[in-house]
Amino acid sequence: MKLRHQLALSAFAVFALIFSGSGLTLIEISARLRQQDQIDALIAQNRAIDGMLSSAAALMAFTPSSFSPQRQLQNQLEKILADSALETGVRILDEEGRIMADSGFPEIDDDQMETPQNDQIWMKIKNTAAGPVLISAHVLPLNDTRLIIQSSADLGALRRNVQNQLGLFFFINLAAYAVYWLALIVVSRRLTQPVEQLAEGERQIAGGRWSQRVPVSGAQELKTLAENFNRMAETVEQKVAELETENQEKEIFINNLSHEMKTPLTSILGYTQLLRRTKMSPQDAEQALDIIESEARRMERLSSRLMQLIVAARPLSECSAAALDSFIEQAVLRLKPALREKSLRLCVECEPLTVLIDEELMQAALRNVLDNAVKASQPQTLITIEAKTTETGWQITVRDEGCGIQDPHPERMLQPFVMEDQARSRKHHGAGLGLALTQRIVQAHGGMVEIDSQPGHGTEVRFVFPPETLAADAKAEASQTKARMGKSEQDKEKTHEEQ
Amino acid sequence: MGKLLLVEDEAPIRTLMRMALTTAGYAALEMSDGRTLIETLEQGGIDLILLDVMLPGEDGFTLLDKIRRYQVPVIFVSARSQLADKVQALQAGADDYITKPFEMMELLARVESVLRRTGRKNSVLKFQNLTIDEDQRQVYGPAGVIELTPKEFDLFVFLIRNRNIALYREEILEKVWHDDYEGTTRTVDMHIASLRKKLGLSKQIVSVYKIGYRLEDRS
Numbered sequence: 001m002k003l004r005h006q007l008a009l010s011a012f013a014v015f016a017l018i019f020s021g022s023g024l025t026l027i028e029i030s031a032r033l034r035q036q037d038q039i040d041a042l043i044a045q046n047r048a049i050d051g052m053l054s055s056a057a058a059l060m061a062f063t064p065s066s067f068s069p070q071r072q073l074q075n076q077l078e079k080i081l082a083d084s085a086l087e088t089g090v091r092i093l094d095e096e097g098r099i100m101a102d103s104g105f106p107e108i109d110d111d112q113m114e115t116p117q118n119d120q121i122w123m124k125i126k127n128t129a130a131g132p133v134l135i136s137a138h139v140l141p142l143n144d145t146r147l148i149i150q151s152s153a154d155l156g157a158l159r160r161n162v163q164n165q166l167g168l169f170f171f172i173n174l175a176a177y178a179v180y181w182l183a184l185i186v187v188s189r190r191l192t193q194p195v196e197q198l199a200e201g202e203r204q205i206a207g208g209r210w211s212q213r214v215p216v217s218g219a220q221e222l223k224t225l226a227e228n229f230n231r232m233a234e235t236v237e238q239k240v241a242e243l244e245t246e247n248q249e250k251e252i253f254i255n256n257l258s259h260e261m262k263t264p265l266t267s268i269l270g271y272t273q274l275l276r277r278t279k280m281s282p283q284d285a286e287q288a289l290d291i292i293e294s295e296a297r298r299m300e301r302l303s304s305r306l307m308q309l310i311v312a313a314r315p316l317s318e319c320s321a322a323a324l325d326s327f328i329e330q331a332v333l334r335l336k337p338a339l340r341e342k343s344l345r346l347c348v349e350c351e352p353l354t355v356l357i358d359e360e361l362m363q364a365a366l367r368n369v370l371d372n373a374v375k376a377s378q379p380q381t382l383i384t385i386e387a388k389t390t391e392t393g394w395q396i397t398v399r400d401e402g403c404g405i406q407d408p409h410p411e412r413m414l415q416p417f418v419m420e421d422q423a424r425s426r427k428h429h430g431a432g433l434g435l436a437l438t439q440r441i442v443q444a445h446g447g448m449v450e451i452d453s454q455p456g457h458g459t460e461v462r463f464v465f466p467p468e469t470l471a472a473d474a475k476a477e478a479s480q481t482k483a484r485m486g487k488s489e490q491d492k493e494k495t496h497e498e499q
Numbered sequence: 500m501g502k503l504l505l506v507e508d509e510a511p512i513r514t515l516m517r518m519a520l521t522t523a524g525y526a527a528l529e530m531s532d533g534r535t536l537i538e539t540l541e542q543g544g545i546d547l548i549l550l551d552v553m554l555p556g557e558d559g560f561t562l563l564d565k566i567r568r569y570q571v572p573v574i575f576v577s578a579r580s581q582l583a584d585k586v587q588a589l590q591a592g593a594d595d596y597i598t599k600p601f602e603m604m605e606l607l608a609r610v611e612s613v614l615r616r617t618g619r620k621n622s623v624l625k626f627q628n629l630t631i632d633e634d635q636r637q638v639y640g641p642a643g644v645i646e647l648t649p650k651e652f653d654l655f656v657f658l659i660r661n662r663n664i665a666l667y668r669e670e671i672l673e674k675v676w677h678d679d680y681e682g683t684t685r686t687v688d689m690h691i692a693s694l695r696k697k698l699g700l701s702k703q704i705v706s707v708y709k710i711g712y713r714l715e716d717r718s
Binding site: 258265266273 | 522553579599601603710
């Protein structure tokens with residue numbers, strides 16, 4: 001059942017109970033009170049009659065009369081009854097139960113009447129043909145005899161009154177119910193409207209309209225509910241967008257990958273077929289075999305790069321404290337032959353830091369960047385490697401004075417398969433995964449890769465790391481000394497290179 | 500049999516295509532991008548263009564637009580094999596679409612098919628001292644018409660259009676007899692024997708071990 005119906009129904013039920021209950025109770029109490037009044041009046045009347053009879057009897061003793069005492073009493077009684085304006089019925093009986101006087105006493109069977117004890121007033125409500133009647137009987141000792149005085153009071157009017165009240169109340173009840181019910185419906189609808197708006201909004205969002213929000217209105221709790229819901233929808237929308245972009249990126253990656261695979265395969269397949277089925281000249285055949293081999297190697301390199309990419313995507317397993325300067329030294333060592341070949345100069349500035357890294361992976365990451373720097377540089381130009389702390393952590397910078405990156409957004413180069421110049425990269429057997437791998441590795445360490453480039457002037461690549469990977473300890477002191485020594489050695493080697 | 504233009508930036512693949520096509524008897528011109536494309540078309544004489552979609556500079560689609568007015572048929576070459584890509588290419592106006600990696604025979608078959616559809620197929624072929632008229636379905640030797648059965652004729656044409664390439668027996672059976680063969684590759688052997696005799700090409704129609712036959716152009 002709907003909330004507002006539940007609300008309305010419960011409120012109505014409570015109201016109905018209370019209202020009807022109160023009303024009926026009120027009528028009932030009122031009727032009882034009035035009945036009590038009548039009883040009290042009857043009792044009072046009885047007393048009055050007693051008083052009158054007593055004084056009449058006393059008087060009788062002083063008044064001579066020719067009648068018998070009995071007769072005298074009877075006359076007196078009749079007179080008293082006739083003289084008194086009684087509103088009720090009265091009947092007076094003698095000791096033996098003979099009626100001595102009667103004034104408007106209703107017809108009842110005597111055997112229904114009990115003889116009261118002395119000092120007791122017997123009272124009962126009897127139903128006569130004319131309606132309910134209150135009967136009382138008591139004994140009045142008088143002179144030598146005893147009188148039984150019975151009086152009655154008509155309850156019919158009271159009863160009828162109550163019936164009228166009840167009847168009236170019934171209609172009042174109905175009217176009250178109707179009004180209350182209407183009011184409830186209106187109020188409950190207004191109160192629960194925000195709830196229904198909320199439900200509708202939620203339904204729409206759940207149906208896929210991620211950017212929709214629910215209106216914030218109504219009672220405080222409802223507002224809070226709506227706000228919370230909107231916050232949740234926000235999160236869902238973001239997540240959906242994230243997932244969609246992720247998905248797109250994956251698709252692009254796969255498309256590029258398949259392209260990179262298919263190209264060497266075309267050569268391998270094609271030349272194999274040519275060799276198998278046609279008669280080629282020895283030179284052509286040799287060329288064909290060369291191409292098959294180099295394309296096969298190209299595929300091998302691609303697949304090993306892919307494996308590295310997959311490994312780099314997993315959480316780092318081998319993080320250990322490494323002296324940054326010896327790390328850089330190792331990278332430089334490997335680079336020496338290429339530097340010599342192209343007569344490139346190298347400048348290394350390294351702070352004596354200890355860092356928490358996976359050395360092997362980081363070497364691979366750095367290698368890619370250094371190789372690119374070498375490829376991009378003209379002979380006699382300078383390549384700089386810097387490693388230092390920054391305000392936000394630490395970083396490694398590689399700078400060259402080479403041809404730079406043409407793309408106005410050089411960070412695009414970090415995407416898989418994106419290459420500066422397809423032709424040149426092919427020559428160097430690249431597939432565009434080197435920088436993507438580098439970025440993966442740096443990101444796995446909690447850092448990021450930044451690229452700045454000026455076409456024709458050079459490129460700068462920075463690995464920026466957060467302070468968490470920085471380990472400052474006593475080793476730093478020792479490394480500092482070592483760094484100073486190492487630097488002077490590098491100076492010597494720099495001179496070598498320039499020659 | 501036709502002069503073809505190859506526009507492909509990957510040198511090995513370009514060379515591959517050239518070798519396959521020239522072996523089969525076509526003439527081929529090579530290009531690594533679209534810079535001199537218009538110039539070359541202006542000079543005329545090109546029967547078909549094999550155009551790579553992913554080229555540095557202007558890509559295949561852009562170039563296609565530019566050369567539309569020369570009305571030279573174009574076959575797109577691409578690594579993308581999705582249906583959407585093929586549809587896009589054909590809707591852009593390409594005459595056919597071949598995906599990498601491709602079979603050599605597929606390349607030749609598509610070239611032949613497009614040339615035929617666009618009316619540029621040479622229907623008169625020559626092989627040494629024989630002339631073959633595809634329309635008339637006649638073979639002329641130095642002494643006049645040489646009688647061949649319909650299947651023998653088809654087989655001979657197939658050999659010529661794929662000359663210098665070793666053809667698998669099953670391939671021959673499929674391409675020449677299509678679906679209405681009820682025999683085995685013995686049929687092929689028998690027809691080859693007949694051609695050798697009737698055309699005097701025993702030396703030229705060479706048996707290739709483990710494969711089948713090759714019509715050799717001793718030139």
